[in-house]
Amino acid sequence: MAKLAINGGTPVRSEPFAVWPQYTEEEAQAAADVVRGGWLVAHHGGPRHVEGFQEAYAEYHGAAHAIATSNGTTALHVALMAAGIGPADEVIVPPMTFLATASSVLMANAIPVFADIEPQTLGLDPEAVRARLTPRTKAMIVVHLNGFPADMDGLMAVADEHDLVVIEDCAHAHGAEHNGRKVGTIGDLGCFSFQHKKLLSLGEGGMVTTNSDELAERAAGLRTFSGLPLSYNLRMTGIHAAIGNIRLGRLDAENDQRRRNAAYLDERFSQLPGITPQQAHENSTVAYYNYVLHCSRAGFGVSHEKLQEALLAEGLPGAYGYSPLQRHVTFQMCDGYGRGCPFKCPFYTEITTPEQRPVYDEADTPVAVDMYDNVVVQFTIHPPNGEAEMKDIADIFEKVITNIDELR
Numbered sequence: 001m002a003k004l005a006i007n008g009g010t011p012v013r014s015e016p017f018a019v020w021p022q023y024t025e026e027e028a029q030a031a032a033d034v035v036r037g038g039w040l041v042a043h044h045g046g047p048r049h050v051e052g053f054q055e056a057y058a059e060y061h062g063a064a065h066a067i068a069t070s071n072g073t074t075a076l077h078v079a080l081m082a083a084g085i086g087p088a089d090e091v092i093v094p095p096m097t098f099l100a101t102a103s104s105v106l107m108a109n110a111i112p113v114f115a116d117i118e119p120q121t122l123g124l125d126p127e128a129v130r131a132r133l134t135p136r137t138k139a140m141i142v143v144h145l146n147g148f149p150a151d152m153d154g155l156m157a158v159a160d161e162h163d164l165v166v167i168e169d170c171a172h173a174h175g176a177e178h179n180g181r182k183v184g185t186i187g188d189l190g191c192f193s194f195q196h197k198k199l200l201s202l203g204e205g206g207m208v209t210t211n212s213d214e215l216a217e218r219a220a221g222l223r224t225f226s227g228l229p230l231s232y233n234l235r236m237t238g239i240h241a242a243i244g245n246i247r248l249g250r251l252d253a254e255n256d257q258r259r260r261n262a263a264y265l266d267e268r269f270s271q272l273p274g275i276t277p278q279q280a281h282e283n284s285t286v287a288y289y290n291y292v293l294h295c296s297r298a299g300f301g302v303s304h305e306k307l308q309e310a311l312l313a314e315g316l317p318g319a320y321g322y323s324p325l326q327r328h329v330t331f332q333m334c335d336g337y338g339r340g341c342p343f344k345c346p347f348y349t350e351i352t353t354p355e356q357r358p359v360y361d362e363a364d365t366p367v368a369v370d371m372y373d374n375v376v377v378q379f380t381i382h383p384p385n386g387e388a389e390m391k392d393i394a395d396i397f398e399k400v401i402t403n404i405d406e407l408r
Ligand SMILES: Cc1ncc(COP(=O)(O)O)c(C=O)c1O
Pocket: 071, 072, 073, 074, 097, 098, 100, 101, 143, 169, 171, 172, 193, 194, 195, 204, 205, 206
């Protein structure tokens, strides 16, 4: 008789896990107070919710400045523009990330170039970055994927050698640290998202952090119609900032709970064959946006897809990973705006030969492709889920691995 739920057996867990995010009465009150006060916007006077959130965010990070934006994508756009990235510039990005990391480069009319990731944390590999450098490379966007700080020591060394701007995409990594510094303050600019599912969740919202007075001034101007040459309205609302200020105060305790959940799973998974919990670099503190497991490529003798289906059928809280961005239509078509821009921009074509322009081939980033297709399984471990829920998750893996023959 089948034991695995995918084959008709009883799932380990049929109750849903506690949802993330949950909002408190205090946050509902703060939002209502903004509405009652009649100042939903933050730039026509009234209470200083956005300024207050910016100040608190900068202080929490030990950053000189924080500039609030409408979302994480616009934070990246503002950061690139503030750093002076534009037509004919190349920006190195990882292929295993959310689309916005690379599409923000197109929004700045610059050219994204994919460099491979390192298998340990799934962040940019410094040597792969080095291999993709050209005289046109002006910046790299480092993603701290799933809350695991990327190899910032190696990446900053490459950036220093080649005078590159470093933008940290911290959309998954609020509160994560490397060498005692919060991510978002190690490179030139940090970009955060407060989108619904994020560790600091406000529905929508973003933030740019920097220690540079000059970059901060440019970012604030670009965000609020007062920068040059072209600036935008990419502002955060007072409601989001008022809620954000309260949730920021809870972030450390929530991240601590995630780390306790991860420690429980690390211990249970160490007793199971064929799976290895992803480990951070030395001197890094993870903020678990997702818990990440590396499965043995050949160990189970079943496809990675089948394994994940079996886990989901047992009740694992699913979290999708990112397929390599070369598979995305934007990069297959090499077109950001419907007419081939910015790839066909004369500023770019005049200084490059066709062979020098990027072809978005997944064969260029074999580690990212292999990790996505064959290795990584990830899922969320957000509070208020605690040890009882983590026990169910560990039991799910134990059951599937013990009965793996049923999948063969
Ligand atoms: C790695 C990464 N970068 C950037 C973004 C963009 O953030 P937003 O959705 O707030 O625009 C996201 C959002 O999911 C993300 O996961």
